[in-house]
Amino acid sequence: MAATSKRTDRAARRPRSVLLAGAALAGALGITAVAVTVGGDGGAVGMRGPGQVSDNRPGVVDTAAAEWIAASSANYRTADRPDDYSVDRIVVHVTQSRFIDATRAFRNPAHQAAAHYVVRASDGHIAQTVREADVAYHAGNREWNERSIGIEHEGYVDDPQRWFTDTAYEASARLAADIADRHDIPIDREHIVGHNEVPGADHTDPGRHWDWDRYLQLVRAAQGGRTTA
Numbered sequence: 001m002a003a004t005s006k007r008t009d010r011a012a013r014r015p016r017s018v019l020l021a022g023a024a025l026a027g028a029l030g031i032t033a034v035a036v037t038v039g040g041d042g043g044a045v046g047m048r049g050p051g052q053v054s055d056n057r058p059g060v061v062d063t064a065a066a067e068w069i070a071a072s073s074a075n076y077r078t079a080d081r082p083d084d085y086s087v088d089r090i091v092v093h094v095t096q097s098r099f100i101d102a103t104r105a106f107r108n109p110a111h112q113a114a115a116h117y118v119v120r121a122s123d124g125h126i127a128q129t130v131r132e133a134d135v136a137y138h139a140g141n142r143e144w145n146e147r148s149i150g151i152e153h154e155g156y157v158d159d160p161q162r163w164f165t166d167t168a169y170e171a172s173a174r175l176a177a178d179i180a181d182r183h184d185i186p187i188d189r190e191h192i193v194g195h196n197e198v199p200g201a202d203h204t205d206p207g208r209h210w211d212w213d214r215y216l217q218l219v220r221a222a223q224g225g226r227t228t229a
């Protein structure tokens with residue numbers, strides 16, 4: 001109730017010059033259409049809260065395949081990777097929940113955890129919830145959070161038939177290949193690891209049913225056909 005009216009007030013107060021400046025900047029950068037839709041109907045855009053705009057730029061994703069669903073800023077730390085920390089690991093997770101519940105949990109400031117991405121089982125849809133430049137709290141290990149990008153997969157470790165779908169493996173592999181390309185991460189089991197393999201981790205995901213051979217083969221194939229089987 002109070003939050004809604006506050007959000008509307010914010011939108012109403014937003015100076016028009018900001019929007020115009022944004023459009024001018026977009027023009028200068030050669031971007032034809034930037035979704036500067038925060039004005040007008042205000043809260044209808046789905047902004048999470050007052051801090052969101054400055055903490056992270058909503059709608060900006062690191063990989064073309066992803067939809068932006070912002071995590072709460074309490075669940076990650078703003079950083080400037082790879083300038084402050086180099087990124088050399090990808091950590092594979094399984095949510096132990098539904099996609100919708102995972103993204104909802106990441107939006108909850110009390111959750112104290114979020115990964116950068118969540119892959120939906122049914123269709124391979126990808127949500128990006130934390131920018132790759134930022135340190136997401138997903139690995140349960142500070143140093144590993146700082147050096148890694150986390151990919152969550154919707155599902156349950158004990159029900160691979162239902163959740164570890166071909167579509168999810170393939171979508172995740174394309175994502176991992178893209179991350180590996182951009183951060184120059186080798187595609188091997190030393191650099192693409194399970195949450196359970198992070199030093200000190202008390203989590204068991206992605207579990208014994210996650211098919212690592214298949215996954216790495218798909219990542220290599222997605223990166224450019226350097227598959228050696």
Ligand SMILES: [Zn+2]
Nearest residue numbers: 093195203205
């Ligand atoms: Zn995990």
